[in-house]
Amino acid sequence: MHTTQNIEYIIARHNFEDAEIRGLKLSPGNINTNIWLHKEAINYDLVVETARRFPDSKTFIIADGINKGFYIYSTLKQVCIKLVNESKAYTHAESA
Secondary structure (H helix, E strand, O other): OEEEEEEOHHHHHHHHHHHHHHOOEEOOOOHHHHHHHHHHOOOHHHHHHHHOOOOOOEEEEEOOOOOOEEEEEEOOOOEEEEEEEOOOOOOHHHHO
16 A cells, blocks of 8 residues: 655755666656556556646656655645555665
C-alpha cells in the first residue's frame, strides 16, 4: 500500500539535479521506467489523485540510491510529495 510523504521542495529539487547528473532519473515512456514502475508496484490511482491537487504537477522518478522513489511536485506551489510503499519491509539501517 502506498501513502504520501511531504518532502521539502528545495531539498527535492537538489536531489533531482543530483539524480540527473548521476544518470538515475527515469523518463516516462522508457522501457526501464515501465519495468521500475511495475517492480515498485506504483499505485497509478494514487498518482493521479495526488497530481490533481496541483495545477502544474510534474513527476520525477529516481531509480536507485538513497533518494530512490516516485515524486510528484509543483513548481508554482513549491511542494513535493513522495510516494511511500508502506508494505515494504525496511531494514533497521533504512528506518534509522
